[in-house]
Amino acid sequence: MDPTGNDISRRVYALSEITESITRMFEKYYNTPYWIKAEISALNLYPTSGHCFPLMVEKSDGKVKAQLKAIIWKDDLFYITRKFEEVTRETFREGLNILFYAYIKFSSTYGLSLQIIDIEPLFTLGEMARDKMNSIMTLKREGVFERNRQLQLPVLLKRVAIISVASSKGYNDLMVTLKDNKPGYRVLCELFPAVLQGKGAVESIIKQLLVIKQMVTKFDAAVIVRGGGDDVGLSCYDHVELAREVAMFPIPVITGIGHSTNETVVEMVACANKITPTDVAHFILSGFYEQDKRLGILQMDMKRFLRDLTENDKMLLRDYGERIAGLSMAYVIEQRFALKSVAEKFTHGATYKIHNRQAELNKLALAVSSHPARILSSESTFLNNQGHLLLIKARHTVSLNKQHLIDKGNRLHLLNPENVMKRGYAIVRIAGKVPALLDDIEATKEMDIEMYKWNITGRIEEVRVKQKEKERE
Numbered sequence: 001m002d003p004t005g006n007d008i009s010r011r012v013y014a015l016s017e018i019t020e021s022i023t024r025m026f027e028k029y030y031n032t033p034y035w036i037k038a039e040i041s042a043l044n045l046y047p048t049s050g051h052c053f054p055l056m057v058e059k060s061d062g063k064v065k066a067q068l069k070a071i072i073w074k075d076d077l078f079y080i081t082r083k084f085e086e087v088t089r090e091t092f093r094e095g096l097n098i099l100f101y102a103y104i105k106f107s108s109t110y111g112l113s114l115q116i117i118d119i120e121p122l123f124t125l126g127e128m129a130r131d132k133m134n135s136i137m138t139l140k141r142e143g144v145f146e147r148n149r150q151l152q153l154p155v156l157l158k159r160v161a162i163i164s165v166a167s168s169k170g171y172n173d174l175m176v177t178l179k180d181n182k183p184g185y186r187v188l189c190e191l192f193p194a195v196l197q198g199k200g201a202v203e204s205i206i207k208q209l210l211v212i213k214q215m216v217t218k219f220d221a222a223v224i225v226r227g228g229g230d231d232v233g234l235s236c237y238d239h240v241e242l243a244r245e246v247a248m249f250p251i252p253v254i255t256g257i258g259h260s261t262n263e264t265v266v267e268m269v270a271c272a273n274k275i276t277p278t279d280v281a282h283f284i285l286s287g288f289y290e291q292d293k294r295l296g297i298l299q300m301d302m303k304r305f306l307r308d309l310t311e312n313d314k315m316l317l318r319d320y321g322e323r324i325a326g327l328s329m330a331y332v333i334e335q336r337f338a339l340k341s342v343a344e345k346f347t348h349g350a351t352y353k354i355h356n357r358q359a360e361l362n363k364l365a366l367a368v369s370s371h372p373a374r375i376l377s378s379e380s381t382f383l384n385n386q387g388h389l390l391l392i393k394a395r396h397t398v399s400l401n402k403q404h405l406i407d408k409g410n411r412l413h414l415l416n417p418e419n420v421m422k423r424g425y426a427i428v429r430i431a432g433k434v435p436a437l438l439d440d441i442e443a444t445k446e447m448d449i450e451m452y453k454w455n456i457t458g459r460i461e462e463v464r465v466k467q468k469e470k471e472r473e
Contacts, residue, residue, distance in 0.1 A: 019108035030104040033117060037099045041067065043092075050074035056114060070102065070114040080119045087121035088128065090235050093198055099123035128235050135240040135265045144247045148271045151252045154220045156291060157284045159188045161212045161219045163205055165196060170227040170256065170277035177281035185288040190219075196226035196257075201236040209245050216250050223284075224266070225256040225277035237264035246270055256280035421452035430460070 038056040045052045052072040058065045072080060081092040090096070101118035139145040164171035171191070178187050192211060195204035205224065212222055224246075236242065237257060243265040246253050252271035256279055257264070267273040274280045413419065417427070427434065427450040435441050441463055449456040 016108060019106075023106050023108060026104060026106040033101050033103045035099060035101055035120070036114065037097065037123065038068075039097050040094050043094050045077075050077065052077045054116075068112065068114055069110075070116050071105075072116045076117050080116070084119055084121045088235075090128070091198055095199065097123075097127045128238065131235075132238040132265060135238055135243055136268070138240050139243060139247055139265070139269065142244070144244060145269055146247075148247050148249055148253055148269055151271050153252050153271060154287075156287050157187065157220045159219045160190075160284065161192060161222045162189055163192050163194050163208045163212075163222065163224045164226060164277075165193055166191060168196065168226060170225045174223070174225050174256070174277035174281045177278050178284065181285050181288075183288070183292060185285060187284060197234070197236060202239045202242045205236075206242055206245050209249060213250065219251060221252045221254055221271070222249060223254045223256070223280055224270075225280055227256075227258050227276065234258050234264050237266040240265070242266060243269055254280055254283065418452065421450075426451045 036056075038058050040054050041057040042055040043052060044054055051074050054070045054072065055067060056070050057067040084090070084092045099120040100114075100116045101120075102114040102116040104112075105115050106112050136145070162171065162174070164174070175189065178189065192208040194208045195201045209222070212219065234257065246255075246266050247269035254272045254274065255267050255270045256274045256277040257267065258275070263273065272283060274283050421427070429448040429450070430441060431446060432448075442460065447458050447460050449458070
């Protein structure tokens with residue numbers, strides 16, 4: 001044992017010795033590259049240096065089974081991404097399952113890692129094709145694959161919800177084509193910005209579809225457009241969740257998301273699919289052109305019909321005019337004789353009516369002149385009788401009230417304090433007040449006694465209280 005208590009026989013290694021030993025082991029047993037398949041969990045691209053440090057994972061039932069850091073140096077990354085995009089038409093991004101060629105490296109400083117030097121794009125292409133087929137089969141199994149395609153497109157698409165990006169060339173092509181049509185057809189467009197490719201595209205587009213669904217009655221159709229010339233980054237449109245949302249959307253969906261000849265699942269389930277945004281614009285305007293053309297044909301047919309109808313009607317009107325003129329003349333003569341007969345009857349009847357009314361008015365005038373005199377005489381007698389009765393009642397009421405007042409006066413006279421004191425009563429005041437309570441009567445207080453003829457002043461020497469018989473009982 002040493003002074004510190006450590007066993008001097010125990011071998012102690014420095015950390016660097018351990019890592020150097022592991023490094024030598026890897027150099028000996030892992031000195032050649034291996035083909036490995038895994039998913040890119042995080043890309044970790046550093047634009048300044050141009051290097052990439054992806055995190056590679058293997059998952060099973062959604063859980064991470066294994067993970068390891070990797071390195072792709074700048075030159076290798078340029079070669080790998082160009083090769084990958086040329087074959088798959090997809091950007092090299094997170095979330096992809098790839099088959100890559102890599103050295104297994106161990107560093108005393110950075111630990112275990114994979115140095116990726118090449119990639120097999122066909123493996124990823126096969127994975128993407130398998131995911132696409134799974135999406136198609138899932139939607140068909142759920143019975144929604146044909147749902148949006150079975151919706152009836154309105155004859156005129158006058159109000160359109162657009163999922164795109166304002167800065168996208170595809171969106172600009174769409175709007176320019178819609179606005180610059182020569183006849184001046186007007187389509188009301190509302191933009192719902194979304195990420196159109198790569199990471200986050202599926203969630204972003206679904207989010208905007210749900211927003212449009214909340215106000216779906218405002219629109220005739222929903223349009224998804226992207227692009228500007230390439231067809232890279234279309235795999236998000238094979239995602240089953242996005243495709244399901246498009247397939248079940250309550251109004252027709254029109255797509256214009258790329259030049260690819262290989263249709264995505266979203267394009268397959270959409271009500272109408274056009275390759276480019278410009279094609280979408282022409283498709284929307286085609287309804288207006290067709291209706292305009294039909295209206296033009298109808299207008300020409302209507303003019304021709306009206307022209308033929310006018311010529312025929314002129315001849316008919318000429319014949320009808322002549323017949324009407326003859327009939328009108330005969331009718332006028334007939335009505336003239338009828339009016340003359342009616343006028344004569346009216347004149348005779350009016351004279352007879354006036355004579356009868358005059359006699360009735362004379363009788364009424366005579367009756368009116370004598371009737372008021374009789375009414376006035378009758379009312380005068382009634383008023384005289386009523387006046388006499390009123391006078392008798394008034395005299396009787398005055399007599400009764402006069403006697404009542406005399407009785408009240410006699411009672412007030414008897415209640416006059418002086419008359420009461422004449423009968424032998426007196427008013428007692430103690431300290432200037434008439435006592436109301438027994439406690440107000442105390443010895444040594446002054447007492448005033450007011451009688452009918454005298455006022456007596458004295459002092460209370462003693463107070464004796466005697467209860468009345470009635471109160472005791």
